[in-house]
Amino acid sequence: MKPSVRYTVTLLAGFVLALVLVVASIKMGAVSIPWENFSHLEPAQAMIIWDLRLPRAAMAFLVGGILALTGVCLQGLLRNPLASPSLLGMTSGAALFAAIIIIAQHSFLSFLHPAWAESMIAAGAFVGCLLTSLWLYGLARQSGQTNTALLLLAGVAITSLAGAGTGFITFIADDAQLRSITFWNMGSVGTATWSQVLCIAVFSLPAILILPWMGRSLNAMLLGEQEAQFLGFPVEKQKRLILVCVSLAVGASVAFTGVIGFVGLVVPHLLRLWLGADHQRLLPTSLIFGGCLLLASDIIARTVAAPLELPLGVVTASIGAPYFLYLLQRSARRMNP
Amino acid sequence: MIRWNNVSYVKNSRFLLQDISVEMPAGQLTVVLGPNGAGKSTFLRLCSKEMLPTSGMIELHGKDLQNWSTQDMALFRGVLSQSHPVAFPMDVAELVLMGRYPHKKRAALDHHDQHIVQEALAECSVKHLNDRSTQFLSGGELQRVQTARILAQIWEDHPQHPRILLLDEPTASLDPGYQHLCLLKAKKLAEQGVCVIAILHDLNLAARYADHIVFLKEGRLAGAGPMRDMMRESILRDVFSVEIHTVHDPRLEHPLIFTLGPQHQQLANEPKLRSL
Numbered sequence: 070m071k072p073s074v075r076y077t078v079t080l081l082a083g084f085v086l087a088l089v090l091v092v093a094s095i096k097m098g099a100v101s102i103p104w105e106n107f108s109h110l111e112p113a114q115a116m117i118i119w120d121l122r123l124p125r126a127a128m129a130f131l132v133g134g135i136l137a138l139t140g141v142c143l144q145g146l147l148r149n150p151l152a153s154p155s156l157l158g159m160t161s162g163a164a165l166f167a168a169i170i171i172i173a174q175h176s177f178l179s180f181l182h183p184a185w186a187e188s189m190i191a192a193g194a195f196v197g198c199l200l201t202s203l204w205l206y207g208l209a210r211q212s213g214q215t216n217t218a219l220l221l222l223a224g225v226a227i228t229s230l231a232g233a234g235t236g237f238i239t240f241i242a243d244d245a246q247l248r249s250i251t252f253w254n255m256g257s258v259g260t261a262t263w264s265q266v267l268c269i270a271v272f273s274l275p276a277i278l279i280l281p282w283m284g285r286s287l288n289a290m291l292l293g294e295q296e297a298q299f300l301g302f303p304v305e306k307q308k309r310l311i312l313v314c315v316s317l318a319v320g321a322s323v324a325f326t327g328v329i330g331f332v333g334l335v336v337p338h339l340l341r342l343w344l345g346a347d348h349q350r351l352l353p354t355s356l357i358f359g360g361c362l363l364l365a366s367d368i369i370a371r372t373v374a375a376p377l378e379l380p381l382g383v384v385t386a387s388i389g390a391p392y393f394l395y396l397l398q399r400s401a402r403r404m405n406p
Numbered sequence: 407m408i409r410w411n412n413v414s415y416v417k418n419s420r421f422l423l424q425d426i427s428v429e430m431p432a433g434q435l436t437v438v439l440g441p442n443g444a445g446k447s448t449f450l451r452l453c454s455k456e457m458l459p460t461s462g463m464i465e466l467h468g469k470d471l472q473n474w475s476t477q478d479m480a481l482f483r484g485v486l487s488q489s490h491p492v493a494f495p496m497d498v499a500e501l502v503l504m505g506r507y508p509h510k511k512r513a514a515l516d517h518h519d520q521h522i523v524q525e526a527l528a529e530c531s532v533k534h535l536n537d538r539s540t541q542f543l544s545g546g547e548l549q550r551v552q553t554a555r556i557l558a559q560i561w562e563d564h565p566q567h568p569r570i571l572l573l574d575e576p577t578a579s580l581d582p583g584y585q586h587l588c589l590l591k592a593k594k595l596a597e598q599g600v601c602v603i604a605i606l607h608d609l610n611l612a613a614r615y616a617d618h619i620v621f622l623k624e625g626r627l628a629g630a631g632p633m634r635d636m637m638r639e640s641i642l643r644d645v646f647s648v649e650i651h652t653v654h655d656p657r658l659e660h661p662l663i664f665t666l667g668p669q670h671q672q673l674a675n676e677p678k679l680r681s682l
Binding site: 144145148149150285288289291292293295296298299300301302303341345346347 | 454456478479480481483485487490492493494495496500508
């Protein structure tokens with residue numbers, strides 16, 4: 070199959086899969102809604118669909134797409150297949166700041182309207198995310214070059230530092246605060262509301278509108294930043310743009326769903342094996358398939374032990390990690406026969 | 407054309423290049439020679455605007471290099487760096503196609519670009535690697551593929567400016583046959599009016615293909631001029647601090663250069679070679 074044909078087919082398949090998954094996520098769950106009821110829903114069923122399942126599906130799809138998209142961008146930018154928002158400590162940084170904001174809100178900002186409170190958490194998470202990425206970037210930059218090994222090491226260190234911060238906040242939190250804080254570290258889209266979805270959508274709008282068009286410059290950066298510059302790309306400017314877009318989107322996502330690992334690592338890697346390293350193809354497909362993966366994981370999370378719900382992070386890791394390891398083993402075998 | 411006016415480059419309060427004024431004309435192959443640590447790579451990096459001079463000015467086509475935008479320069483200037491591996495494996499044709507990116511801002515790359523890519527691959531004799539993934543290439547093959555990418559980038563004449571080609575040790579990982587092929591190609595480009603600047607270590611390759619030589623030593627200009635005037639025993643001995651012997655071969659227009667190591671006393675007793 071020609072690569073361009075393969076790409077088109079994959080993209081279409083992604084759209085179809087997304088549609089199927091959205092329908093499935095509306096229908097399945099603790100209360101199953103039979104097909105014949107869809108034409109005239111009972112009020113309770115309508116409420117379940119409109120206020121619970123649909124925002125939840127939208128959030129899962131959006132966040133999954135964001136995580137995979139930003140994963141591709143960071144991997145291309147850092148020329149390292151291991152880079153992802155969670156491994157670089159960006160999600161932990163965001164979680165720490167979101168936790169701080171939550172504590173502040175419960176303690177002395179309680180007069181705020183709930184909608185404001187939500188966007189403040191998102192803004193806090195964004196600031197956390199941006200600060201972490203800037204700090205990381207500053208650490209790993211030596212005489213105009215970004216040292217990727219150092220970057221990943223610093224990411225690990227920052228993750229544990231932010232973990233300690235979050236741990237301390239957990240320690241001083243009261244019961245209500247504790248419940249909200251523990252939420253992220255599990256990762257869940259269970260509390261999704263339309264206002265949260267809207268908030269994430271607004272914050273990730275730059276990422277969704279800009280990043281899919283960065284394919285060529287990310288391709289060029291695979292050759293090295295200097296080479297990209299020689300091909301006429303304003304590398305520094307674009308790097309900053311990508312980092313800001315990624316921080317905005319990841320920050321907002323993390324604020325409401327918590328730390329969901331592996332999507333940003335597995336989806337780009339799978340697509341790279343399937344479509345090749347061309348970012349012009351990787352970026353749009355990873356947005357869609359990342360969404361599909363998280364949506365599917367959420368369906369599994371809430372049906373497998375219904376009416377109980379598994380934490381989403383547990384599901385993505387337990388599906389993603391073994392399959393990922395299998396693929397690594399296979400490609401390693403193919404490289405040294 | 408690239409002209410240096412009293413250029414110095416300082417790093418960590420040490421002169422890497424000091425007070426250099428030199429001119430690299432279009433339509434000539436200029437080879438930069440010098441011992442290790444002479445500042446050759448720094449020289450090329452300043453030419454490519456990768457770094458800016460601490461003092462002095464570099465002119466590109468009569469305009470201060472600082473005032474050129476990366477986008478504009480990408481249209482007529484190719485830079486072959488010492489190759490580092492490609493981060494993710496990709497097809498060779500895809501990699502070479504990147505050379506056409508600067509010429510199509512938003513528009514899709516078309517058949518014309520594909521055609522140029524194929525021509526460039528053929529030019530570097532790597533056409534058979536077309537669908538191969540970069541992860542399975544040898545060092546020399548990758549070097550040739552990267553060269554093809556640079557050629558694809560400056561394949562066509564720019565309407566206003568002569569093209570520029572900067573090569574940092576283009577022959578480093580090539581076998582002798584391809585070393586000649588590579589420099590022959592560079593020479594042919596120079597004859598078409600391209601300003602080619604290359605760093606080389608092989609004195610004989612330099613003597614054979616260069617039109618113009620720039621010698622650097624300890625960050626200073628140790629001489630610059632036409633190849634015939636520069637490739638002389640006395641100058642080479644001064645620059646490289648090693649005993650040099652040149653020989654004339656009737657089949658070649660240029661001298662053959664031998665470097666005699668520490669034991670050159672014994673070698674000097676060899677049968678007489680006619681020196682130039």
